[in-house]
Amino acid sequence: MTVTIKDVAKLAGVSPSTVSRVMSNHPKISIKTVRRVKKIMDELGYHPNIMAKSLVSKTTNTLALLLPKPAEELLINLFFSELIRGIVTQSNQENYDLLMTTGASQDGELEAIKRLIRGRRVDGVILLYSRKDDQIIHYLREQRFPFVLIGRSADYSDILSVDNDNVQAAYDATQHLIEQGHEKIGFVSGPHDLMISQDRFRGYQMAMLNANLPMNNDWLVEGEFIQESGYNAMSQFMNLDDRPTAVVVIDDIMAFGVIRALRELGYRIPRDLGLVSFNNVVFAELSTPPISSVDIGIYQLGYTASQRLIQAVKKDEQSTHRSIISHSLKIRESSLHKQ
Amino acid sequence: MTVTIKDVAKLAGVSPSTVSRVMSNHPKISIKTVRRVKKIMDELGYHPNIMAKSLVSKTTNTLALLLPKPAEELLINLFFSELIRGIVTQSNQENYDLLMTTGASQDGELEAIKRLIRGRRVDGVILLYSRKDDQIIHYLREQRFPFVLIGRSADYSDILSVDNDNVQAAYDATQHLIEQGHEKIGFVSGPHDLMISQDRFRGYQMAMLNANLPMNNDWLVEGEFIQESGYNAMSQFMNLDDRPTAVVVIDDIMAFGVIRALRELGYRIPRDLGLVSFNNVVFAELSTPPISSVDIGIYQLGYTASQRLIQAVKKDEQSTHRSIISHSLKIRESSLHKQ
DNA sequence: CTGAAAGCGCTTACAG
DNA sequence: CTGAAAGCGCTTACAG
Numbered sequence: 001m002t003v004t005i006k007d008v009a010k011l012a013g014v015s016p017s018t019v020s021r022v023m024s025n026h027p028k029i030s031i032k033t034v035r036r037v038k039k040i041m042d043e044l045g046y047h048p049n050i051m052a053k054s055l056v057s058k059t060t061n062t063l064a065l066l067l068p069k070p071a072e073e074l075l076i077n078l079f080f081s082e083l084i085r086g087i088v089t090q091s092n093q094e095n096y097d098l099l100m101t102t103g104a105s106q107d108g109e110l111e112a113i114k115r116l117i118r119g120r121r122v123d124g125v126i127l128l129y130s131r132k133d134d135q136i137i138h139y140l141r142e143q144r145f146p147f148v149l150i151g152r153s154a155d156y157s158d159i160l161s162v163d164n165d166n167v168q169a170a171y172d173a174t175q176h177l178i179e180q181g182h183e184k185i186g187f188v189s190g191p192h193d194l195m196i197s198q199d200r201f202r203g204y205q206m207a208m209l210n211a212n213l214p215m216n217n218d219w220l221v222e223g224e225f226i227q228e229s230g231y232n233a234m235s236q237f238m239n240l241d242d243r244p245t246a247v248v249v250i251d252d253i254m255a256f257g258v259i260r261a262l263r264e265l266g267y268r269i270p271r272d273l274g275l276v277s278f279n280n281v282v283f284a285e286l287s288t289p290p291i292s293s294v295d296i297g298i299y300q301l302g303y304t305a306s307q308r309l310i311q312a313v314k315k316d317e318q319s320t321h322r323s324i325i326s327h328s329l330k331i332r333e334s335s336l337h338k339q
Numbered sequence: 340m341t342v343t344i345k346d347v348a349k350l351a352g353v354s355p356s357t358v359s360r361v362m363s364n365h366p367k368i369s370i371k372t373v374r375r376v377k378k379i380m381d382e383l384g385y386h387p388n389i390m391a392k393s394l395v396s397k398t399t400n401t402l403a404l405l406l407p408k409p410a411e412e413l414l415i416n417l418f419f420s421e422l423i424r425g426i427v428t429q430s431n432q433e434n435y436d437l438l439m440t441t442g443a444s445q446d447g448e449l450e451a452i453k454r455l456i457r458g459r460r461v462d463g464v465i466l467l468y469s470r471k472d473d474q475i476i477h478y479l480r481e482q483r484f485p486f487v488l489i490g491r492s493a494d495y496s497d498i499l500s501v502d503n504d505n506v507q508a509a510y511d512a513t514q515h516l517i518e519q520g521h522e523k524i525g526f527v528s529g530p531h532d533l534m535i536s537q538d539r540f541r542g543y544q545m546a547m548l549n550a551n552l553p554m555n556n557d558w559l560v561e562g563e564f565i566q567e568s569g570y571n572a573m574s575q576f577m578n579l580d581d582r583p584t585a586v587v588v589i590d591d592i593m594a595f596g597v598i599r600a601l602r603e604l605g606y607r608i609p610r611d612l613g614l615v616s617f618n619n620v621v622f623a624e625l626s627t628p629p630i631s632s633v634d635i636g637i638y639q640l641g642y643t644a645s646q647r648l649i650q651a652v653k654k655d656e657q658s659t660h661r662s663i664i665s666h667s668l669k670i671r672e673s674s675l676h677k678q
Numbered sequence: 679c680t681g682a683a684a685g686c687g688c689t690t691a692c693a694g
Numbered sequence: 695c696t697g698a699a700a701g702c703g704c705t706t707a708c709a710g
Contacts, residue, residue: 057705
């Protein structure tokens with residue numbers, strides 16, 4: 001039923017080899033046969049079997065996007081939508097498809113990746129972020145398999161990656177609150193083993209130290225990148241005797257939780273608590289009050305990651321290039337001086 | 340370098356056929372050889388080459404998700420994030436991977452699908468919505484290739500699909516505004532050739548007719564599912580001499596645009612304009628004012644679509660089942676009586 | 679400029 | 695319960 005290379009060859013009166021060469025634009029095929037073969041291919045509606053082609057060429061024109069375990073939660077976060085948007089756009093431009101997988105569990109992720117790689121199902125892997133002592137990265141390096149990390153690895157500095165300067169970004173955000181006259185500033189963090197949490201915390205620390213401001217363990221909460229975590233952080237903060245007057249929140253979606261909690265508790269932003277967060281997701285601007293947020297160029301992160309990875313795949317090398325996407329603090333009402 | 344079925348066979352002292360049978364849990368292989376072979380597979384870290392397997396089995400364990408042309412814009416909309424979330428979750432549970440593609444242009448979409456299908460790259464296709472006279476659907480039906488439509492087809496009623504009762508949903512939304520005392524109600528629609536636009540418009544119409552309320556062409560705007568469209572719709576509405584006192588907006592993200600425009604023009608919701616929209620995306624509740632929105636069970640739509648499609652793929656049949664996911668209007672401040 | 683042959687890594691009747 | 699053989703649909707040296 002399906003039309004194969006043989007059918008085309010037969011009708012065109014050439015060998016399958018020739019048809020194959022026509023497809024790959026082999027230079028020394030006479031223009032006449034090229035035309036004849038192409039015509040037949042059109043007439044028959046021929047499309048090469050991608051699996052067969054992959055089997056012999058050992059190339060798939062497919063990139064894997066690993067959605068870390070809680071893919072469920074993950075995709076609630078607009079951050080990932082925008083990231084994926086950048087990735088899909090660029091990879092499709094280059095005629096690469098994007099395969100999304102998750103692992104059921106933590107080591108399920110590694111299993112999933114192994115299956116794809118050893119099964120020769122994809123040419124490269126995109127990692128959305130890294131933990132310390134990340135098994136996936138260990139494996140990928142060991143296999144010398146092309147991959148790109150969006151973020152920073154704790155263990156290796158010589159891997160292909162696209163990241164922001166998160167330390168500086170957090171420094172800027174904190175500094176801004178300090179300039180608004182705040183002295184007691186809290187920090188709502190993400191999962192502690194993620195590099196992004198650590199980097200942003202470090203930036204916060206540096207700004208505080210630099211300004212000789214006290215830090216207090218009570219002003220520090222750690223959560224997941226979901227609204228609830230921001231919400232919960234506030235019940236902790238606002239019950240303190242000595243509570244912060246402003247807070248740096250590591251992710252917009254958590255900031256939304258913070259705002260919701262505060263509203264329910266009867267506090268107002270920025271009057272009772274100044275707020276600045278990260279990612280500058282579309283809704284940051286639409287929120288009431290509008291949220292000050294560090295724009296980290298999410299789309300650009302995804303776009304660049306895909307681009308670099310495809311370059312590496314094509315050259316069949318493990319690049320070690322590290323791209324930094326610039327950030328900029330968008331100042332809005334949530335962080336403006338309480339007056 | 341890569342370990343193949345032959346390597347395993349050799350070390351285990353059996354034939355490749357036997358190894359293959361072990362993998363597929365063939366019933367009549369002695370438990371002893373099963374154990375021996377599995378042990379060797381572990382030791383060697385053997386993973387079957389998925390391409391080779393696909394080539395002979397003509398099955399890929401992969402589903403294609405077609406992102407319609409403006410994939411760029413699409414993924415800004417939380418609707419799609421949640422949909423994809425449902426799809427990824429369910430398909431991964433069933434050990435299916437998800438392949439995302441876009442077409443560069445309109446017929447680029449069809450080309451992309453043809454390439455995947457004739458290239459035998461995927462087992463089934465998920466369509467995110469349909470236009471009238473949809474080329475992709477025509478093609479898929481003609482090829483008798485398994486696919487599921489999230490939405491409704493104008494041309495065929497006998498295709499596997501998962502949808503809401505959008506007519507009823509829009510009826511409910513409009514009726515709610517009527518009960519709040521509104522008589523002049525506008526409608527902000529999506530692209531006219533999408534079934535979802537037509538269905539929701541029809542529900543709106545029915546409710547208006549039913550209540551003997553006048554409809555006015557000026558109260559009708561059509562846009563894309565992006566914020567700007569909602570924004571622009573308002574410059575049109577609010578400049579009318581005879582303008583609506585309430586509006587049904589077809590998509591939350593457009594509703595955010597409406598709100599932003601109104602705020603800039605100095606109007607207040609719901610005092611100056613009552614508002615109800617659709618999808619009940621997380622931010623609808625967080626908006627100021629909170630938006631009344633019809634919850635259409637987005638996650639469930641995606642989850643069910645994937646489930647039905649995989650069932651159809653496994654039975655190798657083109658199912659004609661049509662699932663309806665129920666909706667419910669979440670009433671919030673944006674639509675409450677102006678008093 | 680083109681063809682015949684071997685091979686990519688699997689699976690599956692067929693035979694025993 | 696297991697093996698030998700043919701084949702899935704391509705590509706690519708090798709030869710001419």
